[in-house]
Amino acid sequence: MTAPAGTIRIYNTLSRRKETFETIDPGKVRMYVCGVTPYDSAHIGHGMSMTVFDIIRRYLEHRGYEVRHIQNFTDIDDKIIARANREGIDPNDLTEDLISQWHAETAELGALPASYYPRATQEVGPIIEMIEGLIEKGHAYPVGGDVYFRVRSFPTYGKLSHRDLDDLFSGARIEVDERKDDPLDFALWKAVKPGEPSWESPWGPGRPGWHIECSAMSSTYLDGMVDIHGGGSDLIFPHHENEIAQSEAFLGHEPFARYWVHNGLVKVGADKMSKSLGNFVRLRDILDRGLGPAFRLMVLQGHYRAPLTYSEEGLIAAERGLERLRLAADPDAPVSDADGIEGGGEDLAALAAESDRRFHEAMDDDFNSPIAVSVLFDLARAINRERAGGADGATVEPARAKLAELAGVLGVDVTPAESDAGNAGPFIDLLLKVRGELRAAKQWALSDLIRDELAALGVSVEDTAGGATWSAKRG
RNA sequence: GGCGCCAUAGCCAAGCGGUAAGGCACGGGUCUGCAAAACCCUGAUCGGCGGUUCGAAUCCGCCUGGCGCCUCCA
Numbered sequence: 001m002t003a004p005a006g007t008i009r010i011y012n013t014l015s016r017r018k019e020t021f022e023t024i025d026p027g028k029v030r031m032y033v034c035g036v037t038p039y040d041s042a043h044i045g046h047g048m049s050m051t052v053f054d055i056i057r058r059y060l061e062h063r064g065y066e067v068r069h070i071q072n073f074t075d076i077d078d079k080i081i082a083r084a085n086r087e088g089i090d091p092n093d094l095t096e097d098l099i100s101q102w103h104a105e106t107a108e109l110g111a112l113p114a115s116y117y118p119r120a121t122q123e124v125g126p127i128i129e130m131i132e133g134l135i136e137k138g139h140a141y142p143v144g145g146d147v148y149f150r151v152r153s154f155p156t157y158g159k160l161s162h163r164d165l166d167d168l169f170s171g172a173r174i175e176v177d178e179r180k181d182d183p184l185d186f187a188l189w190k191a192v193k194p195g196e197p198s199w200e201s202p203w204g205p206g207r208p209g210w211h212i213e214c215s216a217m218s219s220t221y222l223d224g225m226v227d228i229h230g231g232g233s234d235l236i237f238p239h240h241e242n243e244i245a246q247s248e249a250f251l252g253h254e255p256f257a258r259y260w261v262h263n264g265l266v267k268v269g270a271d272k273m274s275k276s277l278g279n280f281v282r283l284r285d286i287l288d289r290g291l292g293p294a295f296r297l298m299v300l301q302g303h304y305r306a307p308l309t310y311s312e313e314g315l316i317a318a319e320r321g322l323e324r325l326r327l328a329a330d331p332d333a334p335v336s337d338a339d340g341i342e343g344g345g346e347d348l349a350a351l352a353a354e355s356d357r358r359f360h361e362a363m364d365d366d367f368n369s370p371i372a373v374s375v376l377f378d379l380a381r382a383i384n385r386e387r388a389g390g391a392d393g394a395t396v397e398p399a400r401a402k403l404a405e406l407a408g409v410l411g412v413d414v415t416p417a418e419s420d421a422g423n424a425g426p427f428i429d430l431l432l433k434v435r436g437e438l439r440a441a442k443q444w445a446l447s448d449l450i451r452d453e454l455a456a457l458g459v460s461v462e463d464t465a466g467g468a469t470w471s472a473k474r475g
Numbered sequence: 476g477g478c479g480c481c482a483u484a485g486c487c488a489a490g491c492g493g494u495a496a497g498g499c500a501c502g503g504g505u506c507u508g509c510a511a512a513a514c515c516c517u518g519a520u521c522g523g524c525g526g527u528u529c530g531a532a533u534c535c536g537c538c539u540g541g542c543g544c545c546u547c548c549a
Contacts, residue, residue: 035549036548046549047549048549077547078547161479161545163545164478167476167545168478231549233543234547234549235549237544238544239548265542267542270542272542272548274547274549276548301489301497302487302488302489303488303489306481306488307543308487311487313487313500316499317486317487317498318487318498318499327512333513334512336506336513368489370498371496371497373489373497373498374496374497377496377497385513385514387513388505388513388514388515389514444508451510451511455511460511460512462512463512464511
């Protein structure tokens with residue numbers, strides 16, 4: 001269902017302001033998200049980025065846009081070669097394996113697959129063409145089998161990261177390669193070294209440098225102009241800065257990307273989480289515990305541009321919150337008719353309408369998901385309050401349906417927890433039936449024993465007015 | 476050294492000029508055989524000091540404490 005039209009505003013790293021979102025083609029969004037260099041398994045930082053851009057994409061689609069979402073794999077790089085050599089395997093086998101893991105993890109995280117996933121190694125032709133074009137235009141020069149981009153030839157270099165060339169130079173932490181015209185020039189093509197994979201090129205055998213593959217791929221798959229170009233904020237410099245320089249110098253027009261969107265980084269404790277710091281948490285570990293949906297909610301509860309402080313408690317807190325949303329969104333949730341608890345007698349249809357308005361207002365404003373999520377919780381509380389007061393399903397339905405709908409827009413799965421009990425279901429039902437008899441006979445010790453033992457097995461039992469219900473713990 | 480960002484209740488986290496969303500935890504209740512879940516109640520004046528303003532968590536300055544980028548990184 002498409003919501004009523006509203007103006008979407010997006011923060012653009014380039015202008016450092018929120019801008020009204022207007023696409024190149026009406027109703028269509030060209031989105032390029034920097035994927036990964038697959039040299040190791042994904043961590044939750046990748047998970048955050050995947051989730052953030054999945055939410056942005058879902059919301060734009062919800063708003064009626066058709067989104068062409070391209071996500072690349074830079075499957076040739078120093079680290080890939082280093083690891084493959086260390087393990088004595090073919091770099092291709094390594095990247096194939098990691099890429100298939102990536103796809104599996106994307107799916108388990110509940111992120112929609114991209115429209116297409118180009119790979120650097122399969123785009124060498126376009127990459128070489130682009131490099132040749134840059135040389136012709138004087139923006140690049142070959143040196144002994146390498147090719148470098150001449151940073152000083154691109155007057156607006158630094159506009160994305162808001163840096164001055166001379167400030168960068170004064171940073172003086174760049175290895176000085178005497179063969180380069182300028183220390184800041186970066187490699188477009190790297191001459192082959194012993195033991196490395198290589199491709200033929202006008203400059204001899206070699207391989208693409210780091211940034212050029214994204215320029216070539218975004219150009220190839222999004223017609224040389226993109227609406228949204230995204231990635232983690234650690235990519236702003238040098239990766240995206242270099243990408244702009246290459247693409248705009250080559251294409252001869254700017255901007256090559258209209259909205260630069262960057263997500264905040266995951267922190268563990270006070271520090272940024274990264275492979276090099278060794279403080280990373282593998283995405284796989286969270287997924288295997290069945291906490292993928294909780295992770296998504298945790299990401300949503302913070303703003304996408306702000307750093308996300310990750311902790312085990314934070315993840316568990318999100319899981320608890322998610323359970324509350326699930327209960328509220330469950331059409332078969334038990335209704336209490338206990339005395340002493342009164343419903344608010346609210347107009348839930350009106351609440352649903354108001355919630356819808358607030359939700360879209362928040363998401364339209366640079367994807368303010370924390371507020372959108374708070375709307376979900378407000379709905380949940382109202383629903384539970386009415387149910388606690390004995391309201392029937394029909395009374396609660398407008399709010400319940402709205403909650404499920406809005407959660408769905410964010411990709412939050414609030415469908416009732418599926419039983420992980422496998423074939424044990426009927427036996428558990430049987431046990432609870434027996435326990436019911438015991439309770440009727442006030443055999444509390446035995447009935448409590450059954451409940452405790454089931455709990456130890458990961459099955460929680462709850463007694464409600466309508467009888468006992470059970471649910472298996474996820475994971 | 477350069478550029479930039481952030482400091483909001485126990486933890487996480489919105490708000491960005493009109494007297495503090497939401498989540499989790501804690502405590503007190505209701506319900507329950509007990510429990511669980513749910514519901515109700517309870518908690519902050521926004522790092523510090525100045526300034527601008529009728530009015531500031533929100534703007535400016537200084538200070539203190541963190542972080543990020545400048546090198547591979549989502």
